[in-house]
Amino acid sequence: MIRSAPFFGLSAALVAVVLPAAAQNACATGKTLTEGTLTVATGNPAYYPWVLNDAPEAGEGFEAAVAYALADRMGFAADQVAWVRASFDESIQPGAKNFDLNLQQFSITEAREQVVDFSAPYYAAAMAVLVRQPTIDAGAEPTVASLKSLIWGADANTTAVPMLQGLIDPDRDPLLYNDNVDVTAAMKAGQIDAAIFDLPTALYIAAVTLDDGVVLGQFPADRTDNPDRFGMLMAEGNPLKTCVDAALQEMAADGTLAAIEATWLQEATGVPVIE
């Protein structure tokens, strides 16, 4: 395409003005969907405490804050981060993706890694047991033996399902649901006694969604055979992965990740460990 000289001059001037703000580090240049923009996907809706008020643009909530910190580390200013929504199914379907990174508490597993790429983990979640007060009054205790006899529920789309079988192996088949909201509805309806979530989600539901919710106990991440580590999902073979991993390692080493965690994820001390 041939442009007229004045127009070309004008656009060159514009680029010169914009470029200083858009100085990505060399690594990310040319590797994003849209040049100069980091497109990040979250859930629809995005859940507390990972994203506050379903508004990731505000940078509030653990994952939103991690995304902006990571973007900053990779040389993207806050206004160069674009948010899109993508479900888990959309993220693993074959074909082009509409995001550079997708972070919504995706657990890194070997099977998933054959289809998509994951970044280095940005959070290691302990699994926690959520119950309501009546279940505790009926004698439930944070021991595996006591937990076996409860009726269990979980979000079917998470690694909580195999963990439930592996850690507790309940006497009765668990009931599985589409999302946290449905699991909570079943708890309110008394159809399940207990549900397994990652600890931050369990603490949030116990404190906010349920009137009488209690986090009965936690399985620490390092106790399970397969710790639940959250990674950012990328299309398989995404060249951005090395840049993301490098930035995440920096953030872990200099305490940035820990500081974000302290800001946005509730203090988890005081939750008994399940024997």
Place this chain on the structure above:
Amino acid sequence: MPTTPGAGLTRRQLHERRARRRAGLIAMASTAAAIGALVTLVPLAPGWSAVQRSFFDGAVFAQTFPTLLRAFLLDVAIFAWCAPAIAVLGLAIALCRDARAPALFPLRLFGIIYVDVFRGIPVILVIYLIGFGVPGLGLPRPWNSPYIWGSLALILTYSAYVAEIFRSGIESIHSSQRAAAASLGLSHGDAMRFVILPQAIRRVVPANMNMLIALQKDVALLSFIGPVEVLRQAGVYKSLLANFTPYVVAAVIFLCVTVPATRYADHLIARQNRQRS
């Protein structure tokens, strides 16, 4: 007796036989060409290998099939206890709508509103509302089971459709038959029981077969409120393996049941059409 094949046939019959053979050959050739084009062209698409890995992974198929087949038994069980209840309730609603005595008008009104409401709401909404809503009122176990209330939701929705099918059957019986029954001294109820319904129900069997096939698939919607039947089990595998092949397995299992059922319904409809003409 002539022994050459075709001997004894008129020229017209010979011509027709040739035409039939030709038509058969053309049909075979065009089918082969269409299938051949699909088989060769689809894999040429640039994303085919990715699609094949995501949807048609043989190892995943073999790994998930036994568990999914076991989970399908739950679908069959839900179907088995819902279908008779739907037939009974559907017939009752149809009879309500057919109530003709002025004093029974409330029944008629009930039938109309019932059908309007439950035919007008998507079945998944009814399952959510009844499956989570009614147990939320504080029912004790086991009366808050999602199996009970989810099944009830299916029964309510499907009986509205089935009631309309029964009603169309009842109304298709000519009113002269009611008059004839009355002239023989049968009461209104007896006329319905011994004259109208036996004909009406027979007439709507094919239409009801279609509802059975639809129900067979919709029982999977109960998974939304907890039961781990084949669709949910496939979803769990999909999530763990990041692969959609388990859904294809579930689809194959459903087809193994619904295709024979559909053919049987077609057969019933064809037989009925032959009898009527």
